[in-house]
Structures are given as C-alpha cells and as structure tokens.
Amino acid sequence: MLDSLTVTIALDEKICAHETHSTHGIEDCEEPPNPETFCQKLDEKIQISRLTPNVFKILSLFLNADAIGTLKNWEHLAAQFGLSHHEIRNLRRTEDPTEAILSRFSNLSINRLLEFLCEMERLDLLLSLHPYLEGLTAGFNALKSSEEDWGDSGMYQEAGPSTHRRIPAHPLVSTSSIYEPPTRSKISLPNTKFVIVTHYEISKEAKKLFKFFMKNLRHHSTKSNDQSQPCTVLDLNECIDESNIRQIENFFTPARHILLFATQDYSENVASSNHAISTDAALLTARHFHSLMNDEYFQSGYTNRRFRVVIPSDKEKSCLPLGWATNTLVYKFPENFSELCTKLFDDEKNVDKKS
Numbered sequence: 001m002l003d004s005l006t007v008t009i010a011l012d013e014k015i016c017a018h019e020t021h022s023t024h025g026i027e028d029c030e031e032p033p034n035p036e037t038f039c040q041k042l043d044e045k046i047q048i049s050r051l052t053p054n055v056f057k058i059l060s061l062f063l064n065a066d067a068i069g070t071l072k073n074w075e076h077l078a079a080q081f082g083l084s085h086h087e088i089r090n091l092r093r094t095e096d097p098t099e100a101i102l103s104r105f106s107n108l109s110i111n112r113l114l115e116f117l118c119e120m121e122r123l124d125l126l127l128s129l130h131p132y133l134e135g136l137t138a139g140f141n142a143l144k145s146s147e148e149d150w151g152d153s154g155m156y157q158e159a160g161p162s163t164h165r166r167i168p169a170h171p172l173v174s175t176s177s178i179y180e181p182p183t184r185s186k187i188s189l190p191n192t193k194f195v196i197v198t199h200y201e202i203s204k205e206a207k208k209l210f211k212f213f214m215k216n217l218r219h220h221s222t223k224s225n226d227q228s229q230p231c232t233v234l235d236l237n238e239c240i241d242e243s244n245i246r247q248i249e250n251f252f253t254p255a256r257h258i259l260l261f262a263t264q265d266y267s268e269n270v271a272s273s274n275h276a277i278s279t280d281a282a283l284l285t286a287r288h289f290h291s292l293m294n295d296e297y298f299q300s301g302y303t304n305r306r307f308r309v310v311i312p313s314d315k316e317k318s319c320l321p322l323g324w325a326t327n328t329l330v331y332k333f334p335e336n337f338s339e340l341c342t343k344l345f346d347d348e349k350n351v352d353k354k355s
Helices: 053-063 074-080 085-091 096-105 110-119 121-144 204-224 243-252 265-272 281-299 337-355
Strands: 156-158 164-166 194-198 232-236 259-263 307-313 330-333
Touching: 053 096, 053 121, 074 085, 074 096, 074 110, 085 096, 121 281, 194 204, 194 281, 204 232, 204 259, 204 307, 204 337, 232 281, 232 337, 243 281, 259 337, 265 281, 281 307, 307 337, 330 337
Parallel strands: 194 232, 194 259, 259 307, 307 330
Antiparallel strands: 156 164
C-alpha cells in the first residue's frame, strides 16, 4: 500500500521591501519610472512650431528608427495624431516622416505632442527633450511677462500651420510679481575673442565668492594675454536683454569658452528638473543659457569642447548639470584656479600662434 503525500503549493506573491534581506540572496528592485513623471506641462499657447531645429532633429533621430519590441516609433505617433493607414503608408516613402508629421500639426500645442510621447512610453525621448523645453519655457515666460498684454485675444493669432502674427499690445505695468520695465543689454558683443561665465547665486556667501572669482579671472586675463590678441571675460548677467531673453544666444554661439560657476544655488534653481516658475530676469537667462549648453553637449555626442565647470572648494561633483558625465573635468576654486587660467588664456595663445 502506497503512503499518501501531501504537497502544499504557494502562489507567488510580491515581495515587500522589508522582506528582502541578505538571507534571501535577493535585493529589492525598484519599479521602472513612470513616463508621466517626466511629462512636462507647458503653457497651452506654446505651439509645436516654436520648437528649435535641434529639437526637431532629436525627435527625428529617436522616432525615425524602426520599432523594436515595445519601442514605438513615428508610425505610432502618426496614429496618435489621427492619421489613417493610407496616410501612414505614404509617409513611409518620405525621408523624414517625423518631421512631416510635426510640420503638418505644427499649430497644435506642444502639450499634445508630449502627451502622445508619454502614452507611447518614450521615457528616453522625454528625458532628452527636458533641457530644451526648460529653455523654451523660460524664454516664453520672459516674453509673456515683459512685453505682452494677455487679454482675451491671447499672445498670438494663428495665421497658418507654422506662421504667427503678433498682436500689438501695451507693456504691462510693473508690479512686485513681474518684471521691471525692459532694459537692454548692458554691453554689446565684443569684437575680440571672449569667454562668458554663467552662474546664479542666492546666498551672500555664494555671491561674495563669485565676485572674488570674477575679479581674479579678469585680472588674470589682462595679465596673461598679449595686447594684440586680448580675451574679454564676460559675466552672463551683464549680457541680459530683459525684453528678449533669447538674445543671449548671440553671446553663446561665438564664445571661445563658457564657464559654469556651479554652486548649490545654481544646481537647485537652474540645473534642476523641478525648479519653480520665476520672473527673475537673471534666473530665466541662466536657465535658457543652461539649455543651450545641454543642447550643444548632447548634439556633440556628449563631448565637452568648450565648457569649463568651476565649483567652490567645499563642493563635490554633485553640482554637475543633470545628464553630464560624472568624469567631467571640474576646476575647484581657488585650488585649481591657475590650471583654469592656463586652459582659458595660455593654451589659446599657443593655438593662435600655431594657426
């Protein structure tokens, strides 16, 4: 006679964090991030047509690729916009189907595009777009606060898929919550080569340290350079045009070097992905300038060609901008000030002589 055997079967249950310890040999794994967490909400009046050419390139780069597994591409985006199967088939013959889709719906709010990317679970693309959208929002808010009268007519009157006709408006009266009357940039674009320093400080200690840094940097620039080939040192705050934050791009493009004085205030208020809305001209300019730096950094294949990061001596690399490589060379001030000046000024003289 055979003995009976009782077998108890336990169904799998989700292991709680407090139940996972070394005796199990299993470490607790966090759930993958939710794309909705990274889906930014912009002003509804900002249309797709206001995206920069670099943003269109990024969208095409990510979405024109073939759909692999659960990775959704431009065809899914076209379906989200409501295109028919016949229209999607025709788009397959185009060189850049993503650009064709965005051009067709360029008069729609950017929020629609972001919502579709979120539904497609393209977290990689949402993260890549984040710094560019920050700069776009900063410039838009600055323009809205300083120049436009937001009446029932809105900021823009639609005049076709990708054309805007501006509506004349009276300047807003200055209050404590908005800009002072617009003032133009304090300095003009130098005729000689120059370096520009971007920064943002709140605490008295940080402001004092930056002032000391700039004083020494400018002194060393005049000391190190030949009179025939001077190099000007600009403070970003001296280049602000409050009537149009985006004018700072005129200084960004030709700068020989760009210095980022990365304090904790900068990290939390400029480089952070969770900073608050502001109407401070210096802060908005720093944010837009930061987005331009991220733009160049990502477009160059994460290669740092002209950005020099300076951090106070008591800070660590945690002040580096989001997405920058942790092995990015940083100069601590004042310890590495001599090496920084050599890189900015003496190396430039040697390059110029060779050329």
